[in-house]
Amino acid sequence: MAGVIMKFFITSMLMWMAPVAILYAFNHDLIPGITKLSPHSLTLLSGFVAVISVNIVIAFYIYMAIKEPSDKHEPDPAFLAEAEASVSQSAGKAGDSSQSLKKEE
Secondary structure, eight states, X not given: XXXXXXXXXXXXXXXXXXXXXXXXXXXXXXXTTGGGSOHHHHHHHHHHHHHHHHHHHHHHHHHHHHHSOGGGOOOOHHHHHHHHHHHHHHHHHHHHHHHHHHHHO
């Protein structure tokens, strides 16, 4: 469980830091050749690159989640028992309401 939280924390930080670093680099002329662009083009290009960087981080997180072994995680037995009881209880209520509708007809 700690590994999942750590992966989530790292990707969340990257989703915040990557666009800010890209915008900073574009606005402070840290990328060679950018000074030749107009301010309007510079703003558009830096915004597009920042958005693409966030999408790359999201894709990387999805890839890590898919590659994680599914047999590694076991559901909590107490949670499963509570969920099954809740489903059976709501199924019983649904059956009661459908029977009362039939009686009204």
